[in-house]
Amino acid sequence: MSQDLNPNxxxxxxxxxxxxxxxxxxxxxxxxxxxxxxxxxxxxxKIANSPAFLKGVIxxxxxxxxxxxMRIRFNLGEATYNEFTVVIILNIGSxxxxxxxxAVSDVTSLKAEQxxxxxxxxxxxxxAYIDGLANVDERMIIVIDxxxxxxxxxxxxxxxxxx
Amino acid sequence: MSLDVSQFVxxxxxxxxxxxxxMEAGLIxxxxxxxxxxxxxxxxxxxxxxxxxxxxFREVSDFTHGAETLLDQIRQGERRMNTETGxxxxxxxxxxxxxxxxxxxxxxxxxxxxxSTRTAIEQMLGKTPDGAxxxxxxxxxVNAGWQISFKPRPELMKxxxxxxxxxxxxxxxxxxxxxxxxxxxxxxxxxDPEACxxxxxxxxSAPVAEAEVxxxxxxxxxxxxxxxxxxxxxxxEAKKSAxxxxxxxxxxxxxxxxxxxxxxxxxxxxxGKRPDGGSIRVAVEKVDSxxxxxxxxxxxxxxxxxxxxxxxxxxxxxxxxLREGLGQLERxxxxxxxxxxxxxxxxISFIFSRFPRVVRDMAGALGKSxxxxxxxxxxxxDKGLIEKLADPLTHLVRNAIDHGVESTEQxxxxxxxxxxxxxxxxxxxxxxxxxxxxxxxxxxxxAKLLAKAESQGMAVSDTMSDRxxxxxxxxxxxxxxxxxxxxxxxxVGMDVVRRNIEAVNGRVEIESSYGEGTRxxxxxxxTLAILDGMSVRVGDETYIxxxxxxxxSIQPKTEQLSSIAGKGRVVHLRGDYLPLMALHEAFxxxxxxxxxxxxxxxxxxxxxxxAALLVDExxxxxxxxxxxxxxxxxxxxxxxxxxxxxxxxxxxxxxVDMLLRLRRMH
Numbered sequence: 001m002s003q004d005l006n007p008n009x010x011x012x013x014x015x016x017x018x019x020x021x022x023x024x025x026x027x028x029x030x031x032x033x034x035x036x037x038x039x040x041x042x043x044x045x046k047i048a049n050s051p052a053f054l055k056g057v058i059x060x061x062x063x064x065x066x067x068x069x070m071r072i073r074f075n076l077g078e079a080t081y082n083e084f085t086v087v088i089i090l091n092i093g094s095x096x097x098x099x100x101x102x103a104v105s106d107v108t109s110l111k112a113e114q115x116x117x118x119x120x121x122x123x124x125x126x127x128a129y130i131d132g133l134a135n136v137d138e139r140m141i142i143v144i145d146x147x148x149x150x151x152x153x154x155x156x157x158x159x160x161x162x163x
Numbered sequence: 164m165s166l167d168v169s170q171f172v173x174x175x176x177x178x179x180x181x182x183x184x185x186m187e188a189g190l191i192x193x194x195x196x197x198x199x200x201x202x203x204x205x206x207x208x209x210x211x212x213x214x215x216x217x218x219x220f221r222e223v224s225d226f227t228h229g230a231e232t233l234l235d236q237i238r239q240g241e242r243r244m245n246t247e248t249g250x251x252x253x254x255x256x257x258x259x260x261x262x263x264x265x266x267x268x269x270x271x272x273x274x275x276x277x278x279s280t281r282t283a284i285e286q287m288l289g290k291t292p293d294g295a296x297x298x299x300x301x302x303x304x305v306n307a308g309w310q311i312s313f314k315p316r317p318e319l320m321k322x323x324x325x326x327x328x329x330x331x332x333x334x335x336x337x338x339x340x341x342x343x344x345x346x347x348x349x350x351x352x353x354x355d356p357e358a359c360x361x362x363x364x365x366x367x368s369a370p371v372a373e374a375e376v377x378x379x380x381x382x383x384x385x386x387x388x389x390x391x392x393x394x395x396x397x398x399x400e401a402k403k404s405a406x407x408x409x410x411x412x413x414x415x416x417x418x419x420x421x422x423x424x425x426x427x428x429x430x431x432x433x434x435g436k437r438p439d440g441g442s443i444r445v446a447v448e449k450v451d452s453x454x455x456x457x458x459x460x461x462x463x464x465x466x467x468x469x470x471x472x473x474x475x476x477x478x479x480x481x482x483x484x485l486r487e488g489l490g491q492l493e494r495x496x497x498x499x500x501x502x503x504x505x506x507x508x509x510x511i512s513f514i515f516s517r518f519p520r521v522v523r524d525m526a527g528a529l530g531k532s533x534x535x536x537x538x539x540x541x542x543x544x545d546k547g548l549i550e551k552l553a554d555p556l557t558h559l560v561r562n563a564i565d566h567g568v569e570s571t572e573q574x575x576x577x578x579x580x581x582x583x584x585x586x587x588x589x590x591x592x593x594x595x596x597x598x599x600x601x602x603x604x605x606x607x608x609x610a611k612l613l614a615k616a617e618s619q620g621m622a623v624s625d626t627m628s629d630r631x632x633x634x635x636x637x638x639x640x641x642x643x644x645x646x647x648x649x650x651x652x653x654x655v656g657m658d659v660v661r662r663n664i665e666a667v668n669g670r671v672e673i674e675s676s677y678g679e680g681t682r683x684x685x686x687x688x689x690t691l692a693i694l695d696g697m698s699v700r701v702g703d704e705t706y707i708x709x710x711x712x713x714x715x716s717i718q719p720k721t722e723q724l725s726s727i728a729g730k731g732r733v734v735h736l737r738g739d740y741l742p743l744m745a746l747h748e749a750f751x752x753x754x755x756x757x758x759x760x761x762x763x764x765x766x767x768x769x770x771x772x773x774a775a776l777l778v779d780e781x782x783x784x785x786x787x788x789x790x791x792x793x794x795x796x797x798x799x800x801x802x803x804x805x806x807x808x809x810x811x812x813x814x815x816x817x818x819v820d821m822l823l824r825l826r827r828m829h
Contacts, residue, residue, distance in 0.1 A: 045813040046704060047799055048750035057796065059807045066796040095795045158797055 015111045020141055021088065021101040023070055024077035027139055028101075029108065030146040034090050038104055041067075041085035051156060058098065065089065066157060067098040073155075077102045092150045097157060108141070110134050115143055128152075175214045176267055177442065179223075179259075182207035184516055186256050190249055191519045201244070204252075205234040211259060216378065223262045226277065228374075229284040230255040236288075251287060253520070254280045308337070308368040308394035309376050315387040317358035324383050326359060332379045337369020368394065443546055445506050453502045460495045463488060500786075504693065507547070511589045511598070512540035514553050518560055518587060525564045532582040533568055539589040544596055548687055551667050552598070555660040559600040559683050560585065562656065567604030567681055577678065579603065595711055596689060601682040607633055607675040630772055633673040637661045637770075661770065665820055668694065668709055668803060670770050686711065694789050694806075698782040698814065699765070702752040706778075707787055707806060707816040714766045714773065716781060724759050734764055734775045741766065744826050745777040749801070755779045769820045776819070789816065801825050 018029035044056035044067050053073040057064050067087060071077045079100075087098045115132035129149035134141045151158055189204040208231045215223035230252060236242040258277045265272040311333070315326055333339050344362040354360070367376065373391055380389050467488045470481065515537050526533040544552070568574075568583030575581055588599040609632050616623045616635050623635070636657045661671050669687040688694060688711055696707040723735045724743070732743040743764065747754035754762070765776045787806035792799055792815075803818035 043812060045805075045815065046750075046752070047815070048752070048801075050799070057792065057805060057813050059811055059813045062790075062807065064790050064792055064795060064805050064807075064813055097795060156797070 015109050018108050018110055018141070018143065019088070020105045020108055021086075022077075022103045022105055023074055023101055026076060027105065027141050029110070029134065029141045029143045030088075030090075032107060034092065034146050036089040036091045036096065039087050039089060040083065041081050041087050041100060054156070055100065060089070060096070060098075063096060065096050065098050067100060068155070068157070069100040071100065071102060090146060090150065092147050095150075095158070097150055108136055110136070110141075110143070118142075172218050172267070173442070175218050176263060177444075179211045179214060179263055182211050183256050183260050183263075187253065187520055188516055190252050190256070191523055193244055193249060201234065201238050205231065205238050208234055215263075216381075220263065220266050222266060223259060226255070226262055226281060227259055229281060229288065230259070232288060233284055248287065251280065251283050255284060308366065308370065309373070310392045310394055311365040311367060311376060312362070312390045313365065313380070313387060314362040314389075315359045315383065317355070317360060319359045319383060319386045320357055322383075322386060324386070326361070326363065329379055329383065330363065330365065333365055333367055333376070336371050336375060336379070337367055339368070340366045366394070443506065443509070449502065449505055453499070453506075456495060456499045456502055460492070460499060463491045463495060467492065500693070504545075505543075507545050508543035509546050509549050510540060511542045511544050511549065511552075511596075513549050514556055515540050515587055515589070517553075517557070521557060521560055522564060522585060525561060529565065530570070531564065531568055532571055533564055534582050534584050536584065536586040537588075538586065542589040542591065542596060544589075544687070545689065548596075548667055551663060552685075552687070555663045555685070556587075556598065556600065558656050558660055560587070563600055563602040563604065563681070563683075567602035567606075569605050573605075592686075596687045598685040598687065599682055600685075601680060603680040606677040606679050606681055607636070607673070608677055612636070628772075629675075630673075633675055634771060636673070637671070665770065665818075668711065668818075670711075670768070670820070672770070693786050694816065695784070696787050696806075696816065697765075697784050698808070699746075699763075699778040700780050700782055701746045701750065701778050702754050704750070704752055705782065705808065705812070705814045706746065707814050708765065708767070708776075708819065709803075709816065710784065712767045712769070712819040714768050716763055716765045719759055719762075719764045721760050732759070736766065736775070739773070741773050741775045742823075743775045743777055744823060747777075747779075749822065749826060767819045769823055771820070771823065774819075774823050787814075787816070 017032040019032045019035050020027055020029045022028075039060075042058050044058050046056040047054060050056075053068050053070070055067045055069050057066050059065075069079055071079045081100075084103075085100060086102075086104050087100050088104065090097050090099055114136070115134045117132050118127045118130045121127060129145050129152065131143040131145050134143055149155070185207045186204050189200055189207070193200055193204075208227055212224045212227040212231055215221075215227060233242070233248065233252065237244050237248070242248070254276070258280045261272060262277065313326070313329070315324075319326065330339070330341055333341075342364050344364065345360070347360045347362065348354075349360065373393075376391050377389070380387065467485070470485055470488065518537070519535055522533055522535045563585050564583075568585065569577070569579075571581045574583065584603045586599070586601045588597075588601070590597055609629065612632050612635050613623050613625065613627075616638075619638075621635070621638065623632075637660075638658060664671050664685055664687070667687060669685055672684040672686070673681065674684065675681040688709070694707070695710040697710060697713055698705050698707050700706075717736070719734060724732065725735065726732045732745075733740040734743045743759070745754070745759070745762075759777055762777050762779050763781055765778060765781075767774055767776055787808075789804045790806055792802065792805050799815070801818055801822040802815045803821075804816045805813050806816055808814050
């Protein structure tokens with residue numbers, strides 16, 4: 001694709017595209033290259049004795065995909081499930097993981113200088129997986145490093161011994 | 164003509180490994196009165212040597228050559244097969260295998276062993292000069308140089324060969340002087356520009372083996388007259404020159420585009436990846452029947468499509484046809500499934516065939532005398548299972564020889580025949596494959612096991628059943644061997660065996676009686692990809708239980724249920740008390756059947772004995788395709804995998820052994 005034809009990609013090299021989504025009142029952004037697809041919430045198969053944010057696994061065209069609910073993980077918004085519930089299917093390394101959010105809002109292009117480092121909250125909040133904060137149209141977007149977040153040990157998504 | 168040999172290298176390696184297995188088996192079973200036996204071994208060695216030469220595994224072909232010469236002498240009756248020759252040849256088989264592996268995959272090579280084996284073979288060959296002379300020209304008896312007369316036929320170039328390339332190849336062997344004989348050259352008007360009219364005389368002044376010189380012309384042998392005569396003898400320099408021989412001599416590769424070296428490199432890179440993928444050789448009939456089945460399936464599919472597309476009204480007659488079509492589809496799908504699974508099936512002799520060697524080597528090393536009996540080598544198993552079974556079985560057989568079978572003196576004292584018996588058996592039993600390793604040795608010593616377990620701080624009591632005592636040997640770090648040997652006794656092993664077998668949904672059982680022997684029984688599913696399962700419902704969830712684990716299911720009556728200390732529940736079944744585990748409690752879900760009497764109790768067999776599971780209801784029995792949870796998630800305790808049900812939902816496949824073991828921990 002030539003640069004002239006696509007204004008989004010035509011931005012400079014240091015710009016990147018983010019998919020933004022809402023969790024409660026907060027707006028988050030993640031690298032769009034990690035997004036495989038967006039789909040509705042199907043019936044999941046529960047996995048016993050797993051953390052509450054792990055809703056279970058679904059069959060996505062023959063592949064077994066774990067589904068986590070970010071609202072429960074971050075204690076934000078209400079974890080209700082209806083026809084409007086959205087699941088973002090992510091590609092993290094070679095894995096496929098589904099993530100339930102309140103709503104998907106937009107695709108935004110951000111330049112590197114628009115992203116400010118997140119302040120350190122110390123032990124109150126783990127900011128290790130937050131890339132920074134960005135201001136778009138007077139809204140604050142929390143840019144997360146989704147790979148770091150999903151592979152974090154406390155997510156328990158990956159056998160740490162195997163990883 | 165461009166010939167990419169790299170694609171054949173994999174096949175060559177596979178055939179060579181098979182050939183080595185044949186050699187090994189033949190050497191172990193060798194009997195003087197069977198002249199065909201040595202022929203079989205010889206042929207295997209010969210094809211390995213030939214193939215290795217063709218594909219540029221120069222070290223392998225050189226090495227194999229010595230063994231082949233030795234075999235040839237035996238074949239000709241010039242030499243007798245004795246233990247010494249047998250051992251040397253077996254060592255040679257090992258070396259060839261190592262060499263092949265090292266040259267195809269890279270990695271370390273036990274050079275010392277190769278050299279010592281090679282020396283042993285050469286010494287043997289040296290002992291009978293009459294035998295050695297036959298192939299003397301090719302063994303490292305070398306001249307100072309060669310006078311080579313090369314007269315290609317006119318059509319040589321049409322087959323894609325280029326004499327210049329051959330000459331260049333000769334030059335790589337050493338300094339060569341070539342003179343051309345153009346006497347056959349016709350007048351210009353009669354000349355065919357694509358024909359070759361020139362003859363060459365080459366004086367190669369390098370002390371290389373004749374085989375190497377001839378190897379250059381290997382590809383054009385039939386298209387030329389070739390004579391190779393020594394220049395002057397210099398046999399005393401043999402050793403030195405053999406070492407100095409350029410290793411890259413290689414086959415001259417008849418193709419005109421300089422492909423061989425490149426192709427060879429490519430092949431090495433490719434075959435380095437080989438162990439991951441692997442390949443299966445399938446009988447043509449199996450493939451043909453699959454092709455037929457697919458044909459039938461396509462016909463059925465088009466029939467059904469037509470029925471669905473027809474705009475006409477859908478009457479009852481049509482419904483009948485539809486049912487018929489669906490029935491056909493079901494049958495064909497099932498046959499196709501069986502056919503495809505059949506492709507993955509290999510006879511268990513793939514593993515069994517290694518054991519005569521293992522037994523022979525180990526018994527020799529331990530100074531014991533052991534006979535091995537094998538039954539049911541034709542039993543077919545999934546290829547994946549075969550691979551996973553190899554290590555545990557080897558371990559069990561080694562255990563049987565080391566710990567099971569007693570020394571000859573002890574056996575005689577106990578009134579047993581001096582030679583120990585180890586038997587390997589494989590057979591089908593109710594949808595399972597059963598593999599048994601049995602010995603007629605000392606058997607497990609109950610008292611000793613208990614004492615040892617106690618000294619290691621395990622919870623044991625004298626009232627434990629035999630089965631419970633035997634399963635102590637599965638504990639990690641548990642060993643009753645009085646001394647640690649090279650072979651076993653370190654206490655790693657049985658726990659690994661059990662883990663490996665359970666990883667493929669199998670079970671390990673032990674039967675033993677003191678003084679009479681031990682029998683280890685492995686029960687395995689038929690295949691790894693598909694599982695015969697029973698779907699059960701607990702609350703709103705559906706789980707799959709492997710059929711291999713299920714013994715029976717009952718509707719419990721109140722009087723059959725009792726509890727111990729208010730917590731542990733048991734089921735009384737025909738005189739036995741089985742521990743009862745309610746699945747809804749284990750998985751923290753709301754069961755529909757709040758009382759056990761309203762549910763169904765499934766009696767399951769585990770490695771640690773029988774147990775009972777409480778579920779809400781049995782749904783159906785079906786074959787399910789096993790999907791890994793670990794691909795995108797991680798291992799879940801008590802669950803061996805997942806599958807997709809007819810309605811598209813995911814159901815978890817339970818690992819009964821693990822589940823009950825988990826419960827015991829809590």
